Amino acid sequence: MSNKVRNITVVSDLCDGCNECVRACEKVISKVSNKVKKKIAAIKLIRNGSSYFPIICRNCEDAPCVTACISGCRKREEGGWVTTNYERCVGCWMCVMNCPFGAIEMLMEDHVAIKCDGCLDKEVAPCVAACKTGVLSHMDINDYTAQTRKEAAERFLSGSAIR
Amino acid sequence: MRHIIIGNSYAGINAVESIREIDKDGEIIMISDEPYRAYSRPLIAYYLSGRMTDSDMYYREPTFYKKHRIRLFTGERVGGIDIEKQNISLENGTSFRYERLLISTGGKPSVLKIKGFNARNVFTFTKWDDAKKIRKFAKEEKRGIVLGGGLIGVKAAEGLNACGVKVMMVISSPRILSLVLDEISGEIVNNHLRRSGIKTIIGHSVKDILTNPKGDVCGVILDNNKRLECDILIIAKGVRPNIDFIKNTSIRINRGIIVDRQMRTNIKNIYAAGDVAEAWDILNNKNSVIAIAPLACEQGKIAGFNMAGVERFYSGGIGMNSIVVAGLPVMTLGVSNTVNGNTEIKYFHKGRLYRKLVFHENRLAGAILVGDVRYGGVLTHLIRSQSDIKDIKKELVDYTLKTGEFISPSMGFSHN
Numbered sequence: 308m309s310n311k312v313r314n315i316t317v318v319s320d321l322c323d324g325c326n327e328c329v330r331a332c333e334k335v336i337s338k339v340s341n342k343v344k345k346k347i348a349a350i351k352l353i354r355n356g357s358s359y360f361p362i363i364c365r366n367c368e369d370a371p372c373v374t375a376c377i378s379g380c381r382k383r384e385e386g387g388w389v390t391t392n393y394e395r396c397v398g399c400w401m402c403v404m405n406c407p408f409g410a411i412e413m414l415m416e417d418h419v420a421i422k423c424d425g426c427l428d429k430e431v432a433p434c435v436a437a438c439k440t441g442v443l444s445h446m447d448i449n450d451y452t453a454q455t456r457k458e459a460a461e462r463f464l465s466g467s468a469i470r
Numbered sequence: 471m472r473h474i475i476i477g478n479s480y481a482g483i484n485a486v487e488s489i490r491e492i493d494k495d496g497e498i499i500m501i502s503d504e505p506y507r508a509y510s511r512p513l514i515a516y517y518l519s520g521r522m523t524d525s526d527m528y529y530r531e532p533t534f535y536k537k538h539r540i541r542l543f544t545g546e547r548v549g550g551i552d553i554e555k556q557n558i559s560l561e562n563g564t565s566f567r568y569e570r571l572l573i574s575t576g577g578k579p580s581v582l583k584i585k586g587f588n589a590r591n592v593f594t595f596t597k598w599d600d601a602k603k604i605r606k607f608a609k610e611e612k613r614g615i616v617l618g619g620g621l622i623g624v625k626a627a628e629g630l631n632a633c634g635v636k637v638m639m640v641i642s643s644p645r646i647l648s649l650v651l652d653e654i655s656g657e658i659v660n661n662h663l664r665r666s667g668i669k670t671i672i673g674h675s676v677k678d679i680l681t682n683p684k685g686d687v688c689g690v691i692l693d694n695n696k697r698l699e700c701d702i703l704i705i706a707k708g709v710r711p712n713i714d715f716i717k718n719t720s721i722r723i724n725r726g727i728i729v730d731r732q733m734r735t736n737i738k739n740i741y742a743a744g745d746v747a748e749a750w751d752i753l754n755n756k757n758s759v760i761a762i763a764p765l766a767c768e769q770g771k772i773a774g775f776n777m778a779g780v781e782r783f784y785s786g787g788i789g790m791n792s793i794v795v796a797g798l799p800v801m802t803l804g805v806s807n808t809v810n811g812n813t814e815i816k817y818f819h820k821g822r823l824y825r826k827l828v829f830h831e832n833r834l835a836g837a838i839l840v841g842d843v844r845y846g847g848v849l850t851h852l853i854r855s856q857s858d859i860k861d862i863k864k865e866l867v868d869y870t871l872k873t874g875e876f877i878s879p880s881m882g883f884s885h886n
Contacts, residue, residue: 351872353873374484374764379530395526397522399792400794400801401764401792403845404764407848407874409845415797
């Protein structure tokens with residue numbers, strides 16, 4: 308059990324679609340299991356018009372991928388992140404059928420359902436390290452909302468919000 | 471507080487995990503009629519095919535029971551429940567008093583009551599022991615017949631096929647997986663199965679089972695008098711809730727045990743969850759038995775929390791399944807093959823790729839995905855939440871909606 312507390316926070320309006328996070332993830336995710344033969348990433352960018360949005364595991368509180376897993380290969384670590392034991396994944400796609408965020412990738416031939424396991428063994432997750440625009444960060448979600456509130460208040464006080 | 475859990479599979483295991491999250495000191499007893507610690511039932515097909523070893527089968531780590539301080543009784547059957555005395559008795563004579571009881575005894579296979587059904591080369595296919603026994607018979611060049619074209623039948627046929635057995639499926643319904651697939655998807659799956667080496671006879675049932683002088687089954691006679699020979703026969707004619715042992719109690723049953731949103735039966739300290747329970751069914755607007763692993767786990771969790779004194783409510787389930795048929799992924803969600811007046815259906819079909827969306831007014835009621843099942847969870851979520859999909863309908867039909875990120879603010883999933 309890893310008790311490392313990991314937060315990967317997404318501030319999407321900054322994303323310019325450079326894809327560096329995806330490339331960084333590809334390099335590490337292939338090493339999670341010998342079963343992974345194909346190039347894959349556990350983060351992907353969705354394009355909507357001219358804007359981009361990174362899709363990554365959100366570690367739902369009542370994680371449907373854990374409840375739906377028939378082999379029991381997914382579990383929540385003490386630190387809060389949901390991780391996968393890929394040796395036990397059979398590729399039944401029950402988690403894919405239950406992930407509301409579409410954040411699980413299927414490796415059909417390798418019978419593995421890949422999701423972001425947080426890179427808990429690393430101080431900084433490679434996707435976060437690779438992100439130049441600050442979309443991905445290890446900021447705590449409470450700090451993040453406090454910051455956005457503060458920024459909003461500052462905008463309001465300086466009058467920029469009502470211009 | 472003493473919690474007793476009858477059953478040791480998905481619902482039971484998830485229940486005890488929830489109980490222990492809240493109640494660190496209470497006593498927990500689990501009773502299973504099988505000789506194993508919890509294993510993954512659906513994996514018996516992989517086990518039969520040889521893809522899984524014994525140690526791959528277990529659902530939780532070996533230390534699970536010790537870690538959660540659970541007294542596990544394996545190989546024991548519950549004979550009866552005395553609701554007044556809050557007592558359960560095992561068939562071996564032992565009895566236990568409970569303060570909270572969870573019935574999570576799952577389902578049991580329906581059997582054909584025709585001559586020969588209990589021969590030693592006739593099997594059902596729901597438990598690990600079934601797979602173990604079948605393995606001994608399933609040798610190269612043997613001929614196997616599978617009766618039933620549902621999920622269990624398909625998985626049994628695939629397992630036998632992987633062992634080198636020449637398999638024939640006899641399906642009395644008009645198509646394979648007839649409860650969830652429509653005509654086109656049934657055709658795709660059937661063709662795919664046949665290409666993998668499994669033969670199918672569709673629309674015919676078995677009239678007679680033939681036995682040889684040794685008492686072993688050696689063939690079947692179909693309703694059209696056609697005779698098929700076999701060395702092994704698997705009966706996969708559905709599963710029903712395992713409730714025989716409570717039939718003379720005052721616990722309310724219909725097809726399964728009727729439970730409220732807290733997974734409580736009509737008796738206030740008795741709960742039920744999983745394939746044995748008849749719980750809220752979102753699309754049919756009533757309670758029904760939906761015997762699938764993800765819902766068994768969800769219901770088990772809810773039952774566990776309530777048993778430990780923390781109120782949690784089941785939001786209701788939908789029928790859904792994800793299976794891989796000879797390498798072809800298939801997902802069926804919600805109402806996937808029935809049509810009524812207010813229903814609008816959108817199809818996409820190209821070769822082995824098939825996608826069907828069933829809309830009911832401004833809601834998604836069901837879907838079938840064959841070949842490409844990516845982002846199926848987004849659809850599941852839209853169906854379960856019965857969200858208004860007016861604004862995203864085009865994306866749904868074009869299959870460009872790859873995430874629920876922007877459409878699920880009110881669906882009860884909080885981020886960490």
